[in-house]
Amino acid sequence: xxxxxxxxxxxxxxxxxxxxxxxxxxxxxxxxxxxxxxxxxxxxxxxxxxxxxxxxxxxxxxxxxxxxxxxxxxxxxxxxxxxxxxxxxxxxxxxxxxxxxxxxxxxxxxxxxxxxxxxxxxxxxxxxxxxxxxxxxxxxxxxxxxxxxxxxxxxxxxxxxxxxxxxxxxxxxxxxxxxxxxxxxxxxxxxxxxxxxxxxxxxxxxxxxxxxxxxxxxxxxxxxxxxxxxxxxxxxxxxxxxxxxxxxxxxxxxxxxxxxxxxxxxxxxxxxxxxxxxxxxxxxxxxxxxxxxxxxxxxxxxxxxxxxxxxxxxxxxxxxxxxxxxxxxxxxxxxxxxxxxxxxxxxxxxxxxxxxxxxxxxxxxxxxxxxxxxxxxxxxxxxxxxxxxxxxxxxxxxxxxxxxxxxxxxxxxxxxxxxxxxxxxxxxxxxxxxxxxxxxxxxxxxxxxxxxxxxxxxxxxxxxxxxxxxxxxxxxxxxxxxxxxxxxxxxxxxxxxxxxxxxxxxxxxxxxxxxxxxxxxxxxxxxxxxxxxxxxxxxxxxxxxxxxxxxxxxxxxxxxxxxxxxxxxxxxxxxxxxxxxxxxxxxxxxxxxxxxxxxxxxxxxxxxxxxxxxxxxxxxxxxxxxxxxxxxxxxxxxxxxxxxxxxxxxxxxxxxxxxxxxxxxxxxxxxxxxxxxxxxxxxxxxxxxxxxxxxxxxxxxxxxxxxxxxxxxxxxxxxxxxxxxxxxxxxxxxxxxxxxxxxxxxxxxxxxxxxxxxxxxxxxxxxxxxxxxxxxxxxxxxxxxxxxxxxxxxxxxxxxxxxxxxxxxxxxxxxxxxxxxxxxxxxxxxxxxxxxxxxxx
Ligand SMILES: *Cc1c(COP(=O)(O)O)cnc(C)c1O
Numbered sequence: 001x002x003x004x005x006x007x008x009x010x011x012x013x014x015x016x017x018x019x020x021x022x023x024x025x026x027x028x029x030x031x032x033x034x035x036x037x038x039x040x041x042x043x044x045x046x047x048x049x050x051x052x053x054x055x056x057x058x059x060x061x062x063x064x065x066x067x068x069x070x071x072x073x074x075x076x077x078x079x080x081x082x083x084x085x086x087x088x089x090x091x092x093x094x095x096x097x098x099x100x101x102x103x104x105x106x107x108x109x110x111x112x113x114x115x116x117x118x119x120x121x122x123x124x125x126x127x128x129x130x131x132x133x134x135x136x137x138x139x140x141x142x143x144x145x146x147x148x149x150x151x152x153x154x155x156x157x158x159x160x161x162x163x164x165x166x167x168x169x170x171x172x173x174x175x176x177x178x179x180x181x182x183x184x185x186x187x188x189x190x191x192x193x194x195x196x197x198x199x200x201x202x203x204x205x206x207x208x209x210x211x212x213x214x215x216x217x218x219x220x221x222x223x224x225x226x227x228x229x230x231x232x233x234x235x236x237x238x239x240x241x242x243x244x245x246x247x248x249x250x251x252x253x254x255x256x257x258x259x260x261x262x263x264x265x266x267x268x269x270x271x272x273x274x275x276x277x278x279x280x281x282x283x284x285x286x287x288x289x290x291x292x293x294x295x296x297x298x299x300x301x302x303x304x305x306x307x308x309x310x311x312x313x314x315x316x317x318x319x320x321x322x323x324x325x326x327x328x329x330x331x332x333x334x335x336x337x338x339x340x341x342x343x344x345x346x347x348x349x350x351x352x353x354x355x356x357x358x359x360x361x362x363x364x365x366x367x368x369x370x371x372x373x374x375x376x377x378x379x380x381x382x383x384x385x386x387x388x389x390x391x392x393x394x395x396x397x398x399x400x401x402x403x404x405x406x407x408x409x410x411x412x413x414x415x416x417x418x419x420x421x422x423x424x425x426x427x428x429x430x431x432x433x434x435x436x437x438x439x440x441x442x443x444x445x446x447x448x449x450x451x452x453x454x455x456x457x458x459x460x461x462x463x464x465x466x467x468x469x470x471x472x473x474x475x476x477x478x479x480x481x482x483x484x485x486x487x488x489x490x491x492x493x494x495x496x497x498x499x500x501x502x503x504x505x506x507x508x509x510x511x512x513x514x515x516x517x518x519x520x521x522x523x524x525x526x527x528x529x530x531x532x533x534x535x536x537x538x539x540x541x542x543x544x545x546x547x548x549x550x551x552x553x554x555x556x557x558x559x560x561x562x563x564x565x566x567x568x569x570x571x572x573x574x575x576x577x578x579x580x581x582x583x584x585x586x587x588x589x590x591x592x593x594x595x596x597x598x599x600x601x602x603x604x605x606x607x608x609x610x611x612x613x614x615x616x617x618x619x620x621x622x623x624x625x626x627x628x629x630x631x632x633x634x635x636x637x638x639x640x641x642x643x644x645x646x647x648x649x650x651x652x653x654x655x656x657x658x659x660x661x662x663x664x665x666x667x668x669x670x671x672x673x674x675x676x677x678x679x680x681x682x683x684x685x686x687x688x689x690x691x692x693x694x695x696x697x698x699x700x701x702x703x704x705x706x707x708x709x710x711x712x713x714x715x716x717x718x719x720x721x722x723x724x725x726x727x728x729x730x731x732x733x734x735x736x737x738x739x740x741x742x743x744x745x746x747x748x749x750x751x752x753x754x755x756x757x758x759x760x761x762x763x764x765x766x767x768x769x770x771x772x773x774x775x776x777x778x779x780x781x782x783x784x785x786x787x788x789x790x791x792x793x794x795x796x797x798x799x800x801x802x803x804x805x806x807x808x809x810x811x812x813x814x815x816x817x818x819x820x821x822x823x824x825x826x827x828x829x830x831x832x833x834x835x836x837x838x839x840x841x
Contacts, residue, residue, distance in 0.1 A: 026068045028110050033117040036064040049121065055191050057123060058101075058131035061114070062194035065104050069240040071839050073249040078838045080159045084325050085833045086334065088153060088160040088824075089318060091348060092146040092341035093307060094290070095164045095252060096138030096171075098493060098653030100195045100239070102129050103151075106497050107242040133188045134654050136170030137254070139294035139611075140572040141679050142380050144653065145458075146341055148490045148679070148816040154243035154250040155492070155516065156820055157832040163314035163345075165306060166196075166237045166254035169289040174611050174650040179627035183292075183614050196237040196254075203235045204316040205260060206309050212401050224358055226401040232283040233258045234313035244492050244516055247835035255313040257286035293613045294572045295386045304347075304390055304398050311348040315355060329360045333373035337828035340452070342380045343388045343444035349375055349451030350402040350409070358401070364408070376454040376827045378485070379445065380676050382462065382470055383576065389441035392434065406433055406442060413450050420477050431473045449474045449481075454827045456483045459677035459698040461718060483826055486701055487677040488816035491518040494683045498657035501540040502687065502808075509533070518815035521686075521808060528805040531798070538801055541664065541688065548662035551655070552607070552646055558634060560644050564603035565794050568689070569667035570651050570659055573612040573619040576674040580622050580764065581776045582606070582667055585784055586645060587629050587753070588744045593639050602794045605644040606630075609651030609659065621764055623647065628753040628760075656680075661687045664804070665712075665790060668693035669783065671774045673718035675699075682814040688804040690793075692786055694779070698814070706810045710803045712793075714786035715779040724778065731772035738781045745769070 025036070040060035041047055047056045080087060105111040115125040138144060146162065153160035172183040209229030217223050234255040242249040259280035286309050291298045318336055319329065327335055332352075340346055349371060356367035381387070396403045410433040421427045433450065435441040449455055449471060457463030463484030467475040475482055496503050496515045506514065510523040527533040545562040552560055569582055586606055593599055608626050612619035630645035648655060666684030668675075668691050675697040685691060685702055692712040693699040703711040716724065735742050749765050751758040768776055794800055812818075824830045 026071050028068065028108070028113065030113050030117045030120070033064060033110070033114060034121060036067060037061055037117065037121070040064055054127070054131050058128050059192065059194050061118070061128050062101055062132075065101065065108070065110075065114075066194060066240065068108055068110070069104060069242050069249050072242065072247050072835065073240045073251070074839045075247065075837055076249050076835045077251070079833060079835045081321075081325055082836075082838075083833055084327065084335065085159040086828075086830050087321075087336055088158060088828050088830050089314065089336050089338045090146060090149060090153070090160060090162045090341065091311065091314060091338060091345035092143070092162065092164050093310065093344035094138030094143030094341075095135075095146045095150070095162060095254070096140070096143035096653060097135050097147045097239075097252070098144075098657070099129070099132040099134045101132050102497050103493055104240075104242060106492060107244050109245055133191070134652055135188055135193070136186050136652060137164065137167050137290060139171055139290070139292065141677075142294075142342060144489075145487055145679060145816075147653075148488065148493075149820060150241050150250065150252060151243075151490045151492060152488075152816040152820040154241045154248050155246060155490075156817060156824075157243060157246055157248045157834050158820070158824060158830050159833050160250050160830075162241070162250075162252040163310065163317075164252070164254050165287050165290075165310045166256040167287055167290040168256075171290055171611065171652075172292055172614065176623070176627060176647060176649045179624050179631065181612055181620050181623050193237075195239045197239075199236045199238060202317065202320065203233050203258075204313050204320075205231050206234055206257075206312045207231050208305060208308070209398060210400060212404060221361070224401065224404070226354075226358070230283070231260050232286055232309065233260045234309060234316075236313070236317065247837070249835075253314070253317070255287065255310050257284050257309060259283040292611070293615075295381055295383055295574055295576070296613060296616070297386060297388055299390065299394075301394055301398060304394065307344050308347050308351070308399060308402075311345045312351050314345075315348060315351055319355060319360075329356060330362060330366065330370065332356075333370045336374055337376070337830055338374050339823070339828070340375060340377045340448055342378065343448050346377070346388070346444045346448040346451070347399070347402065349447050350399075350405045353405050353409070354401055357405075368409075368412075371451055372453050375448075375452040376456070377445075377448040377452040378456050378458065379448075379462075379466055379471070380458060382465055382676065383674065387470075388444040389435060390444070392440040392442060395442050403442070406447065409447070409450060410434060417477060421473075427473055431477075445471070446474075453481065454483060455481050456485045456827070457676065458485065458487045459701060460484050460486060461673070461695075461700055462676040462697060465673060465718065485819055485822050485827075486698055486813070487679050487682070488814050488819035489679050489682045489686070490816045491515060491521075491686065493653075493657070494660060495686055499540075499544065499661035499687055501543055502661065505533075505536055505540060516817075518686075518817060519812040522810065522812050524805065524809040528802045528809065534798065534801040534805065537688070537805055538797070541662070541804070544662040545664075548607075548658050551658050552648060555648060556646050558644065558646050560605045560607075560646060561603060561641070564605045564642075564644065565664050566607060566662055567604050567665040567667065568607045568659060568663040568684070569669070570607070570609040570648070570656065571678075571680050573610045573622055574616075575618060575622070575774050577670050578774055578776060578779075579608060579610070580625060581669055581779065581783060582608075583622070583625050583629055584741070584744050584748075584776065584780060585787055586633070586643070587747060588740050588784060589787075590629070590633050590636075590639060590643060591740070591743060591747060593642060594636075597638070601642055602791050603642045605646065607646050607648060607659070607663075609648040609655060611651060618764065618767075621761065625748070625753070625761055625764065632753050656683070660684055660689070663687065663689040664794075664800075665689060666691045666693070668696070668699050669715070669779075670694060670696045671779070672696045672716055672721050674774070682811065685807045686811045686814065688808045690790075690800075690803055690807060692783075692790055701813065702811070705813055706807045710806050710810075712786050712790050714782040716775065716782075721775065724775070729772070729775065729778065731769055731775075731777040734777040734780065735769070738784075740784065741777065741780050 040063040045056040150162040170186045207228035239252045356362040514520040660683040666689040668681045677698045694715040754760040
C-alpha cells in the first residue's frame with residue numbers, strides 16, 4: 001500500500017541537516033500507533049486507559065491520526081509555495097464534511113493496523129468511530145458537493161484550498177416528537193474538534209457598515225475611504241484534507257469571527273467594560289450559526305454579513321499568500337482560480353475589486369480584468385424563491401463601499417449590454433445588477449455572472465434550462481461563458497468507506513484501483529451474468545440491510561424486516577422533492593391491502609429521512625403526514641408482514657453512510673425541471689439501488705448510463721411541465737381520471753391518519769386540489785403504475801440482482817473525480833502538482 005511504502009521509504013529520503021526529528025512521531029507501525037495513542041491519552045487528554053471516557057479515547061485516536069497527516073500537509077503547503085502552483089480556491093458557505101476519522105484512516109491506508117492496535121488495547125475501533133460528532137456545516141446537497149469536491153481535488157493532487165465558515169452551531173439536530181420535527185441546537189464543538197488547527201497569526205480584519213468618504217491622496221489621486229461602523233477579526237481554522245493514498249494533503253480553511261481589540265478598547269476607555277464584552281459577543285455572532293434554509297432565501301442582515309465576512313477573510317488570505325509567494329497582486333488571477341459555490345460568496349466579485357482598486361491602487365480596468373479571470377460561478381437552482389437578492393437599503397447599510405462598486409460595475413456592464421441589445425430597454429432592465437421592478441434589490445446571481453469568466457449548471461438539463469430561462473439574457477450576450485458540469489460524489493466515502501462488504505467483493509473481482517479511478521467499475525459488468533457472484537451481491541445487500549435495521553430500531557423503536565424491499569427517500573424535505581407524492585402512494589397501497597385482504601405484494605419498508613427548514617411550515621407538515629401514515633400502518637396487524645413506514649430522525653452524512661448501502665429502491669421523484677442535479681441519486685446507484693425517478697437533474701444522465709431497462713421512469717418531462725403551465729394546469733382534472741387518488745385524498749382528509757382530526761392536513765390537501773404547483777396530481781397515476789412495475793420486478797430476484805449490479809457497474813461517470821477533472825480542464829486551467837517530500841520523517 002502506498003502509505004506503507006511511504007513509511008518504508010522515509011529512511012531513504014534526504015533530510016536537511018538539523019531537521020531530523022529525535023524519534024519518528026508519524027510512523028505507521030502498529031507499535032508506534034499504540035504508543036502515540038497512549039501518549040495522547042495521557043498528554044493531550046490527561047487520562048489513563050482505565051479512567052478514560054469514550055470521548056477521551058476518540059480524541060486520542062483522532063490526534064494520533066492527525067499527527068500522521070501533518071508531514072504530508074506540511075509538504076503540500078511548502079510544495080505549492082515553492083512551485084507557485086495555480087491554486088483552486090473553492091468558496092462555499094457550506095461544507096458538509098461528515099465524520100473525518102474513518103475517511104482519514106482510509107486515505108492513509110491504516111484502518112486495518114489501527115483496528116488491530118486498538119484491539120490489542122482492548123478497544124473496538126467501530127465504537128470509537130461512532131464517537132465522532134459530525135461537523136454539520138451544511139444543509140444538504142450543496143454543502144455535501146463542496147465536501148466531495150475538496151476530497152477529489154486532494155486525491156487528484158490538484159493544489160486547492162476550501163474556504164468557508166466555522167459555524168459554532170451547524171445544521172440543527174432533528175428529533176421527532178409526536179410525529180413532528182423538533183429542532184435542537186447542534187453543539188458539535190462541545191467536546192473539542194481534534195481535526196482543526198487554529199492559526200491566530202493569520203487573522204484578518206473585516207469591516208462592516210459605516211459610510212464612505214472621497215478624498216485626494218498625497219500623489220493627487222482620487223480615492224475612496226471606507227469608514228466602517230465596526231470591524232471584526234476573522235481567525236482561520238485549518239483542517240487537513242488528505243487525498244486517497246497520495247502525498248497530497250490539502251487544506252479546508254474555515255473562518256471564525258472574533259471581536260477586535262481595537263474596537264473593544266474604544267468602549268473600554270469609557271469605562272463600560274460589560275458593554276465592551278457584550279459588543280464582543282455581537283461580533284462573534286457572525287460565525288455563530290448556519291442558516292438552516294435549503295433552496296430558499298433568508299434575507300437577513302446577519303446572513304449577508306456572514307457571506308461578506310468569509311469572502312473578505314478568504315480574499316485577504318489569498319492576497320497574503322500571493323505576497324508570500326513573492327508575486328504581484330496584478331498576477332493574482334494566474335495564482336488563483338476561484339469557484340463560487342452558488343451565489344453565497346458572489347460578493348467576492350465586488351470585494352476583490354475593492355481590495356485591488358482601493359487598497360492596492362490597481363486601475364479599474366486592470367482590476368476588472370483580473371477579477372473576471374479569477375472567478376467562475378456554479379448555479380445550483382432554478383427555483384425563483386432560492387435566488388439571492390438583497391434589499392438595496394440593507395445592502396447599503398452593511399456594505400456601503402460595495403454598493404458603490406456594484407453601481408460602477410453595473411453602469412459599465414449595461415453600456416456593454418446596450419451595444420449587444422440596442423434599443424431593447426426591457427432586456428437591459430432584466431440584465432441589471434439592480435432589480436428596480438418594485439422595492440429595489442441587488443441581484444447576486446447577476447453579479448456572479450458579470451464578474452465570472454465561466455458559468456455552469458450542475459447537470460445537463462439544468463444547464464440547458466439556465467440558458468433557456470433563468471440566465472437567457474446573459475446567455476444571449478456571452479454564450480461562450482456557459483458550460484455544464486454534471487455533479488459527482490466521491491467513491492471513497494460513498495463506497496469504499498460506507499460499504500466495506502461490497503468493497504471487499506469488488507476488490508476480489510476487479511482489484512482495488514477503482515477506489516482511485518471509479519471509471520474502472522465498468523469492469524464489474526460481466527459479473528452481472530454470474531449467478532454465484534449474484535448471490536454474494538445479494539448477501540451483501542442483505543447484511544447491509546440488517547445493519548440499517550439495527551440503526552432504525554435504535555433510533556425509532558421500529559422493527560423492520562431485512563427481507564422486505566428497502567424503498568428509500570432521504571434528502572431535505574421540500575415540496576419540489578415531493579416526499580408527499582410517495583406518502584400518497586403508501587396510503588393508497590395500504591388502502592388497497594385493507595380492501596383486498598389477499599393482495600399479493602412484495603413486502604416493503606418505506607424509509608424516509610430529511611430535515612425541513614424550521615420556518616417552512618408546509619415541509620414540516622409533510623413530515624407529520626409521513627409519520628402519521630406510518631403510525632397507522634405500523635400498528636395494523638393486517639399489513640404487518642407487508643408494509644412498514646419509518647422516518648429516520650436527523651438525516652446526516654453519518655446516517656447516509658448506513659442508508660445508501662442498504663437501499664434497494666432510490667426515490668428521486670422531484671417535478672421535472674426543479675432538481676438541479678441531485679447527488680443522493682448517484683450514491684444510491686453506485687451502491688446498487690435501482691432508481692424510481694423522473695426525467696430531472698442527473699436522473700436523466702443516470703438512466704442514460706445504466707440503461708433504460710435498469711431504471712424505473714415515470715412522470716412528466718420538463719417540456720411537458722412547461723407546456724402544461726402554458727396551457728393552464730388544472731389539478732382537479734386528474735382526480736376524476738384516477739379513482740384511487742381521490743379515495744386516498746378523502747381518506748387523509750377524513751382524519752383517518754390523524755386520530756379523527758380532519759383539519760390537520762387540510763392545508764396540504766387544499767393546496768394539491770387548487771394549486772398543486774409541483775404537479776403531484778398530474779404525476780400520481782404514472783408514479784403508482786411505475787411502483788407496480790417495481791413490485792413485479794422485485795419478485796424476480798435474479799433479474800433484480802442483475803439490474804442492481806449493472807447499476808453499480810455503469811455509474812463510472814458519477815465520481816466527483818470526473819467532475820473535478822472537467823472543472824480543471826475547462827474552467828480552472830489547474831493541473832496536478834505531486835507533492836515533494838520536503839519535511840523529514
Ligand atoms: C447526498 C446528501 C444530500 C443530497 O441529497 P439529494 O438526494 O441529492 O437531495 C443531502 N444530505 C446529505 C446528508 C447527503 O449525504
